[in-house]
Amino acid sequence: MNNKKTNPAEVPAGSQHPDYKTEIAAMVRSNLAPMLMGEKLQTYHEMDIALALELLKKEERLKLYRVLNHEVLAEVLAYSDHLTDYLMELGITKQVAILSELEPMTAAEALREMDKEHRNSLLDLMEEESKGEILMLNSFHEDEIGSQMTTNYISISKGIGVRQAMRELVDQAADNDNISTLYVVDEDDTFVGAIDLKDLIIARDHTDLEDITMKSYPYVYANEQIEDCIERIKAYSEDSIPVLDGNNRLKGVLTAQDITRLVDEEMSDDYAKLGGLTAEEDLQEPLRKSIRKRLPWLVVLLGLGLVVSTVVGLFESVVASLTVVVCFQSLILDMAGNVGTQSLAITIRVLMDEQLTGKQKLSLVAKEARVGLSNGLILGSLSFLLIGLYLFLLKGEAVSLAFSVSFCTGTALLVSMFLSSITGTVIPIVFKKLNIDPAVASGPLITTINDLVAVVTYYGMAWILLIEVMGL
Numbered sequence: 525m526n527n528k529k530t531n532p533a534e535v536p537a538g539s540q541h542p543d544y545k546t547e548i549a550a551m552v553r554s555n556l557a558p559m560l561m562g563e564k565l566q567t568y569h570e571m572d573i574a575l576a577l578e579l580l581k582k583e584e585r586l587k588l589y590r591v592l593n594h595e596v597l598a599e600v601l602a603y604s605d606h607l608t609d610y611l612m613e614l615g616i617t618k619q620v621a622i623l624s625e626l627e628p629m630t631a632a633e634a635l636r637e638m639d640k641e642h643r644n645s646l647l648d649l650m651e652e653e654s655k656g657e658i659l660m661l662n663s664f665h666e667d668e669i670g671s672q673m674t675t676n677y678i679s680i681s682k683g684i685g686v687r688q689a690m691r692e693l694v695d696q697a698a699d700n701d702n703i704s705t706l707y708v709v710d711e712d713d714t715f716v717g718a719i720d721l722k723d724l725i726i727a728r729d730h731t732d733l734e735d736i737t738m739k740s741y742p743y744v745y746a747n748e749q750i751e752d753c754i755e756r757i758k759a760y761s762e763d764s765i766p767v768l769d770g771n772n773r774l775k776g777v778l779t780a781q782d783i784t785r786l787v788d789e790e791m792s793d794d795y796a797k798l799g800g801l802t803a804e805e806d807l808q809e810p811l812r813k814s815i816r817k818r819l820p821w822l823v824v825l826l827g828l829g830l831v832v833s834t835v836v837g838l839f840e841s842v843v844a845s846l847t848v849v850v851c852f853q854s855l856i857l858d859m860a861g862n863v864g865t866q867s868l869a870i871t872i873r874v875l876m877d878e879q880l881t882g883k884q885k886l887s888l889v890a891k892e893a894r895v896g897l898s899n900g901l902i903l904g905s906l907s908f909l910l911i912g913l914y915l916f917l918l919k920g921e922a923v924s925l926a927f928s929v930s931f932c933t934g935t936a937l938l939v940s941m942f943l944s945s946i947t948g949t950v951i952p953i954v955f956k957k958l959n960i961d962p963a964v965a966s967g968p969l970i971t972t973i974n975d976l977v978a979v980v981t982y983y984g985m986a987w988i989l990l991i992e993v994m995g996l
Contacts, residue, residue, distance in 0.1 A: 544576075545576040545579060547568075548568055558590065558591045562592060565588070566592075573600045576588075577606075594618060594622050598625035601626075602627070607633075608634045608638060611623070612638070616645065616649070617649075620646055620650055623650065623654070624650055628674065628675055629672060629674050631654070632658045635658065657675050661673070664746060664747065667750055668747055669746055669749075670747060670776070672778065672782055673775065673776030673782070674776055674778075676701065678700055679696075680719075681709065684733060685729070690724065693721075703721055704764070705719070705764050706719045707777070709773075712773065713773040713774055714772050714773055715743060719738070720736075742762065742765055743765060744767055745767070746768065754786055763779070764777040828972040828973065835980060836983070839986075841987075848921070849929060849983070852911060852933045852982075856978045856981075857978050859903065859940065860975065860977060861944070861971035861974050861975065863941045864944035864945065864948035865971060866945075867896070867946075867948030867949045870888075871892070875956050889950060889953070892946065892949040896941050896943075900938035904938035905934060907930065907933050907937050908934030912926050912927040912929075914926075915930065928990055929990070932985040932986045936982035940978035940982070943974075944974040948974075951969075
């Protein structure tokens with residue numbers, strides 16, 4: 525669309541950005557004539573109209589749907605996070621028209637959220653070309669690259685001349701706007717290589733197309749798991765990456781926008797798993813489904829928590845004799861948990877590289893151990909000094925008792941931070957070796973394990989030094 529009101533050049537420097545979605549909602553609620561309303565709406569960006577839909581009631585959205593043709597409405601709904609919900613508010617004829625205008629991947633995602641009977645009814649009414657593309661995308665699991673690819677790309681045949689390649693580009697650009705890279709295929713659609721648009725434009729008529737074709741251009745297979753190849757895709761930093769089938773035929777591409785979205789989704793999924801969830805939740809997720817996601821991990825953590833409590837009970841005599849040691853238990857536990865979670869986050873990030881060797885993994889464990897030991901020495905020394913002074917000056921304890929307790933605290937802090945950094949690194953590496961997603965070695969699990977390490981270290985030190993050695 526032209527003349528968008530959201531053009532930054534139209535906003536005076538230093539002024540607050542206009543609230544377009546509220547403007548649009550007010551317009552829809554007005555008594556403006558349908559034709560004039562439609563014209564005014566098309567001066568806004570589709571994203572702003574999509575955001576305005578969330579401010580409107582159903583009958584108001586229906587009013588907006590009626591003043592926009594299906595091409596414009598498809599562009600608007602493509603920006604919405606509630607695409608399927610809004611589609612279901614339309615008549616079946618308009619649903620088919622909009623789905624046919626959407627990118628096949630977007631349409632496929634929307635159809636997956638519908639019940640099977642309605643989905644099949646819509647597909648039966650769609651043109652064969654659009655239907656075929658959607659069915660192809662839906663044939664892949666949502667975790668496979670093929671489910672996320674787009675068929676919006678330019679392909680040219682191997683062996684044609686530069687002038688003919690330019691004609692192919694012009695012809696296909698009417699339906700496909702991803703034109704920065706052209707993909708070369710043979711007569712069976714087998715992927716041969718890629719040509720940068722700039723290289724094609726500056727090529728002379730006598731230039732052999734093969735001379736400007738990149739034969740080592742990166743690619744992925746449609747049945748590859750997204751999490752297994754996302755780092756490889758990011759490393760190439762290309763505008764688009766071709767997606768091939770098992771016979772090396774070109775089936776689609778991943779655009780830069782697709783790649784950015786996939787990276788964001790993978791990071792969100794990993795963060796969710798670090799929190800002890802099996803996948804990222806949203807506000808619309810049913811209560812029962814959220815409970816099913818969280819409960820298994822909470823049951824495991826409950827069992828580990830009972831083990832920690834049992835271990836603390838074994839040192840009941842220490843607590844009864846020297847109640848002061850209880851004051852600093854949370855300090856040790858918190859620091860151990862923090863260090864372990866830091867190491868876990870670093871390790872999961874590194875393990876996304878599928879090319880990581882065994883030697884590099886050992887190097888990672890050694891590095892995290894050194895970091896934990898160094899930080900433990902610094903913080904343990906500070907704890908020894910500060911806690912000793914606190915007990916002596918403010919609590920009036922004897923110097924020997926005050927600094928004996930602080931020595932136990934400082935030493936326990938050093939040992940627990942050292943061991944926690946190793947635990948937070950080794951566990952996800954072991955999970956990865958067992959073909960278990962390392963992100964399931966979640967923050968709560970690592971924290972609970974490190975609590976156990978910290979409790980044994982702290983109370984064990986207190987029992988040996990304060991009771992057995994000093995006889996306190």
